[in-house]
Amino acid sequence: MAVTLSSHEVSDLCLGKPALKSLPLSSKLIEALNALKTTGETYLSVWDCTHSCQKIQSFVETECKCVGKISMVDIVCFLCKQQQQQQQQHVEEDESNLSSFLQLPVSVIVSKGDSIIRHVEPHSSLLEAIDLINEGAQNLVIPIKNSREKPLQKLSLGNTTTLHNGQEFCWITQEDVVRFLLNLIGLFSPIPAYSIESLGLISTDLNAIAYHDPASSTIDMILDAHAKQTSVAVVDEDGILIGEISPFTLACCDEMVTAAITTLSAGDLMAYIDCGGPPDDIVRVVKARLKERKLEGMLDLLEDTSMPSSGTSSDEEFAISPTATLLSSNSRSGKYSRFGSYSTRMVRRAEAIVCHPRSSLVAVMVQALAHRVNYVWVLEEDYSLVGIVTFSDMLNVFREHLHSK
Structure with missing residues (x-):
């Protein structure tokens, strides 16, 4: 069984997946808010790009990495907390302006190096993907396209698709993995037929x-x-x-x-x-x-x-x-x-x-x-x-x- 599953790579789960819509870590919350509205996406991936100078080749190389994700939930809860703090501090209404908080960078919500996002190579096995999810990963970022003829493009709000040196990325989720395993459910027999109670799957941590x-x-x-x-x-x-x-x-x-x-x-x-x-x-x-x-x-x-x-x-x-x-x-x-x-x-x-x-x-x-x-x-x-x-x-x-x- 393990041999059968290990023969599947995470790239198998990327078929038909769209390229990620993205934001730079330096973006403002108002920009993230507008991007979520205009793209219609539930989540936007957040990327951090660093520049390193290569002395021998005499050019600047940009390394981009997905460090987190942001959704309307993050922004709304952030604004709610700011409103609560202002009320607790007895800030006068004419001094209270939630729109000012939208001028802050998305980094106030998205922590750099967030462990829920993990970069994975396309040839990584499905078992490795499951292990990463069991360790807390929610999204596995995988390159899905490589066009070397395309020039280096900088990640920006004007180009919401993650494109770096002609490379596009997608991510797979827990749902993607579970859906894939459902197609292989016979390999786990008789476990799938057991009740969730007998398997100890019912959590009271809610x-x-x-x-x-x-x-x-x-x-x-x-x-x-x-x-x-x-x-x-x-x-x-x-x-x-x-x-x-x-x-x-x-x-x-x-x-x-x-x-x-x-x-x-x-x-x-x-x-x-x-x-x-x-x-x-x-x-x-x-x-x-x-x-x-x-x-x-x-x-x-x-x-x-x-x-x-x-x-x-x-x-x-x-x-x-x-x-x-x-x-x-x-x-x-x-x-x-x-x-x-x-x-x-x-x-x-x-x-x-x-x-x-x-x-x-x-x-x-x-x-x-x-x-x-x-x-x-x-x-x-x-x-x-x-x-x-x-x-x-x-x-x-x-x-x-x-x-x-």
Whole structure:
């Protein structure tokens, strides 16, 4: 089995992968923000280029290396933290300007030499890739093109494709590796048929918040879940899973969600980041609460949001009980409106991404891959949250099985 897997190289996983969209480490956050919007990418790779003089050949050689990645989640959480610090320091509203923080370099968010990004040669084996992921790597950067006739091009915002001496790069993820292993699943028999419970794959190391807790208290949880490629569970007082605040969904939002996180509850934030854009009713709640807290400066983040021409509820009514108003106006049923849309991955509407402790490993793999997530929530029959299963844990099981052989 190991011989069979070692015959596969990481380049096999690069077929059809697009070249990376990139930013220099010296870029400003505002440039990263605009690039994320214009490219439509969830992540942008961040590159550091150093120059070394070759005395014998008498020319300057540029060495570029991917040192990290950045997404809208990183920028939004950074702005939220700055807003919280300003409030704690009692900074006056007319002195508070979040836009000034966007002039900082992306290095304030992306740490140079981040271990979650690893450069790998195309001929490296699949087993080596799995080992790197088990060590904490999230993205493996691999050269995919080599055109020596192309001149040296400097990485810049005007050229978002990583091109160095005619070399382009792609990266493979945990999802890519798991998807590839699914095609070879018979090699691991009978392990894939075992339950995730019997394999010890259910982890209780997860982030969870109560439905009515302030969304601002989730910032550190969101960052932790973002780093672990998981999510933040939203539960009721009985531990029943209501939904989630997904970094993946937040990454599809824009900087306006900063105001929503600052003012809304966890449950209302789920509605705000729902697919199709934030509901006008929820936007009214955010605006009313920003005014109430004398944070009018953040209203600039919402100035382009459309508002309803008329309505039966006032800003004050929404500010008092936005959830009750939305439940009434949208004719939703249930204590917490559990029947949400796919983007918020509500339990009863998106059962494919939750599983039972007795679910088989291969079934959970298929569920996660089908919904493009790196994790699956584990629930009991009463919807109480038991734990979470992640791609990294699955890969650990496969690697341990190979070692035992």
